Amino acid sequence: MGWAGYGVTGAASIYLIGMTGAGKTTVARSLAAALRYRPVDVDELIEAVAGEPIPAIFAADGEEGFRALETEVLGSVAAFVKCVVATGGGVVVRRENWGALHAGVVVWLDVPVAELAGRVGGDPGRPLVAAAADKPGGVQGVLTDMLTARGDAYAQADVRVRAGGGQTPEEVALAVAEALLTFIADNPPRFGGKDAAAPTAAKGG
Numbered sequence: 222m223g224w225a226g227y228g229v230t231g232a233a234s235i236y237l238i239g240m241t242g243a244g245k246t247t248v249a250r251s252l253a254a255a256l257r258y259r260p261v262d263v264d265e266l267i268e269a270v271a272g273e274p275i276p277a278i279f280a281a282d283g284e285e286g287f288r289a290l291e292t293e294v295l296g297s298v299a300a301f302v303k304c305v306v307a308t309g310g311g312v313v314v315r316r317e318n319w320g321a322l323h324a325g326v327v328v329w330l331d332v333p334v335a336e337l338a339g340r341v342g343g344d345p346g347r348p349l350v351a352a353a354a355d356k357p358g359g360v361q362g363v364l365t366d367m368l369t370a371r372g373d374a375y376a377q378a379d380v381r382v383r384a385g386g387g388q389t390p391e392e393v394a395l396a397v398a399e400a401l402l403t404f405i406a407d408n409p410p411r412f413g414g415k416d417a418a419a420p421t422a423a424k425g426g
């Protein structure tokens with residue numbers, strides 16, 4: 222692709238956040254390939270560390286057990302640069318996770334609930350969604366409650382990309398790259414743009 226860049230964010234990684242089904246996992250792969258960054262999926266790493274799939278982790282250790290692993294894995298990912306990191310939808314809830322997310326630039330993929338429901342309804346691989354089958358409001362109800370609980374946290378992202386409306390994952394990846402270029406032009410000191418402050422020499426003593 223013509224917009225494939227070299228260090229679009231300087232060395233910083235890109236963290237994709239957003240609701241379950243927003244396309245974080247899918248778009249991370251596409252964006253990483255286009256930018257020549259490394260694709261990383263926190264949920265995949267959690268499964269590798271735990272040695273079992275996410276529903277089994279929820280079944281054995283509950284959501285709290287899963288969240289503890291998520292925080293641990295996210296913290297280790299923060300040491301790496303030039304990655305496009307797909308997080309899980311609930312990563313924003315724990316305040317301590319934000320220290321790791323802010324190791325890079327945080328992008329919220331914002332997709333309407335109705336579209337999310339169509340993508341993830343009935344998916345047994347997403348335990349919080351699968352549990353919706355037993356609830357009166359169904360998948361839409363569970364996703365709406367989730368967005369109400371998490372919306373303010375998603376809004377803490379550096380960049381918000383509206384990623385619904387039938388856009389393909391590749392189109393969303395392009396929209397993210399464009400939004401990042403704008404964000405970085407507006408925030409040069411943080412991401413090494415032309416007006417970035419020169420590093421100051423450490424004062425010895």
Ligand SMILES: Nc1ncnc2c1ncn2[C@@H]1O[C@H](COP(=O)(O)OP(=O)(O)O)[C@@H](O)[C@H]1O
Nearest residue numbers: 240241242243244245246247248340388389390
């Ligand atoms: N832009 C898109 N348009 C249509 N379907 C999509 C899009 N992005 C992802 N999907 C599909 O929606 C589902 C959820 O995508 P996924 O990448 O797993 O989301 P997340 O990681 O945010 O939960 C998958 O089946 C995926 O193929």
Ligand SMILES: O=C(O)C1=C[C@@H](OP(=O)(O)O)[C@@H](O)[C@H](O)C1
Nearest residue numbers: 240241242264309310311347348
């Ligand atoms: O929203 C959530 O709390 C979760 C989302 C999932 O990731 P996706 O956002 O990729 O579905 C996964 O981390 C886990 O099932 C919990």
Ligand SMILES: [Mg+2]
Nearest residue numbers: 245246307308
């Ligand atoms: Mg995912």
